Amino acid sequence: MTTSTAVNAKASGTFVIGGDLTVNRMGYGAMRITGDGIWGEPKDIEGAKKVLRRAVEAGVNFIDTADAYGPEVSERLIAEALAPYAKGVVIATKGGLTRQGPNEWLPVGRPEYLNQQVEMSLRRLKVERIDLWQLHRIDPKVPVEDSLGVIKRLQEQGKIRHVGLSEVKPKEIDRARKVVDIVSVQNLYNLSDRQHEDVVDYCTKHNIAFIPWFPVASGKLAKPGGKLDTAAKTHNATVSQLSLAWLLQRSPVILPIPGTTSVEHLEENIAAADVKLSTDEWKAIEHSAK
Template identity: 65%
Template sequence: MSHQNTSRPADASGTFALGGDLTINRLGYGAMQLTGPGVWGEPKDPAEALRVLRRAVELGINFIDTADSYGPFVSERLIREALHPYPDDLLIATKGGLTRPGPDDWRPVGRPEYLHQQAELSLRHLGVERIDLYQLHRIDEKVPLADQLGELVLLQQEGKVRHIGVSEVTVQQLKEARTLTNIASVQNRYNLADRSAEDVLNYAERENIAFIPWFPIATGELASPGGALDAAAKQHGASPSQLALAWLLHRSPVMLPIPGTSQTAHLEENTQAARITLTDDECEALTAAV
């Protein structure tokens, strides 16, 4: 890791060795919001989308999370346009297994031949020979999990996927997945206001599996004047969303928050959250206040 300097705030978030061998800064970037409304189609400001991605890397972010379904394929294409040839330390994670009939419409398809096709398309759209972290975007209840993950294992054996992750799973599903293959990461919805995946996080922490919380900020009422986040944020000279990210980073050493945005200014604000140091007492007070 490079020395922490003022121009690379993400370095202050600490590091995690994903899959035991790919060391990344814990504060990453989620590339879902780079697309059009409803995570559908092209961004309204393509030049700004490219600026956001390039700025993320300048800020020390070396973990970018995307999916074939964002756009579809728009997010992956923008990443390639902005950053290819990629820096050596950049880990780009993508996902397959959700189809997109239209804006805000997401449908799981876990048929092995479909997953294989989508992984091949992601390789092409990202311009890589191997995907460092390929995640099953959703478990398709109509297809045996062994068939879904088995296809990702085949891709791994072909050298096209390095590590395998899962998304939106229960502890039981995560345990079942681990009987089928090594699981490097789990991506579930988790934030200060919605901790329904607490048991999955605790299991991931015990097993040293990366936990990638999607929708990490979700401040809402918490940030309203006089709310718990509002008061604590003022004490730290920070915004409520920065404090929500700092809380996540403090919550667990396996936590890899990936706040997303389509604006450079917002990206810079989010990344500064890595510099906020919360005490255990402050974290407990925030947790208890919600």
Template identity: 60%
Template sequence: MQSFLLANDLPLSRIGYGTMRLIADGAWGPPLDPTAAKAILHRALDLGVNLIDTADAYGPQELERFIGETLAPYPAGVVIATKAGLARMAPAKSEPLGRPSYLRQQVEMSLRYLKLEQLPLWQLHRIDPQVPLEDSLGMIRDLQQAGKIRHVGLSEVNVAQIEQARRILPIVSVQNKYNLTERKHEAVLDYCTQNNIAFLPWYPVAAGKLNAPGSKLAAIATRLGATPTQLQLSWLLHRSPVIVPIPGTSSLAHLEENCAALNLTLTPQDLQEIESAVAP
């Protein structure tokens, strides 16, 4: 599988796997179907996916525990990415929480549940407007220096926030909502491309909302021998070499469909047609 070298250190498969879809809407509770969830995690690795993205807020903590029980000890090269700093209070209800003591606690819990001695990629889930970023990331810098975290990323940030964070510690990834029709983070993506920072778009295929039969996108997909989902993922991969989509699914068939997008080559004309097909 194609790869992106994170921080000139860790190869990431160009398509990762986002785990949140394994649990109920609102990211609350354990996996809906544990047997199927285990099969999907193992199949992702079989397909060459080595980036598994999760967060302490998923469950909360349920998915980290499940991943550790299912995959540890991890095969060589597997990169577990987790997040903290967004406290889930109830289904579909969460708020930023960036107090240093809380982040330290969550890192320790992530290590325990994921059965890791070091988190390969830890990401600040949200910046807490009530806590100076220097305080939040200062604690993470200390944990990184202590060997508990290998690399650090951010989620849902703008360029100014990335630059502020980079003055505190190295930032190797950004995880923002981005897909073919939701592109408000173009400036962030361009910044990441210029600085070789991995850009991990979440919600990369808009949860299938663009896959309507008979649509212009479906017609292009048919002509190219692909599916609308594969067109959307391939468009992302062509958009920038630092993009690593993390589509989530609870279906083995959809997982395999997502990974097959890597085999699709689009011409500049194809890319223009795809963008025009979903333009407002």
């Protein structure tokens, strides 16, 4: 089950973002199609484009990126590989984090900066409207009402279809929703890092897409011989596939976006939708993760 030329993201089921964007739940995160430290060009530009094209060919119609990936590199490569986009392909991007060097990130939520970044993302992605724009981080120096106020105006102008948030807690989502409709939340979440259980539950209750970044379990839980490794072998799967399959069954609003620069690994990730465990098996794995 690890890889297959017949894999299709449709097997992961669908979710409707914002009430009108239907996507297959297994998506693709385009952070890694850049250089080391998410900085600069990737070592293999054509290889990165090949992965993007194969993702869409295999039924992935939800691709997540950000203006800060590269910076600018990921958005540009997506457009070079996929534009004009196939019908139904949803490109989500983010703004609000600036880059000072490899692995360095600084939030900037000033309205004029976010306005500029949306315009630049539109240009790089070669679209007239961004399907899903997400505030990469709330800037502690800028009221979220100010940051999202300009985004709401851009939405009203037809330049943004839907708005999401990243790395937030329920109270922050509530506050943001008073400014603009929030249709997605993107937080760190996986089987071995579940600090945002309250956010998953909030999103499930309100039918808001929850997009887990870093979706694959790591550390002690994922080590060879551990509970996850043993269960994976029992089901002829990899630890990564089991991690993704767990997310798909955790909540119907979860949209995993595993990233990779390898076509083989991409297909392995998509095939995770075919991994099925019983309720008792999932409970045993979740218990071992506590």
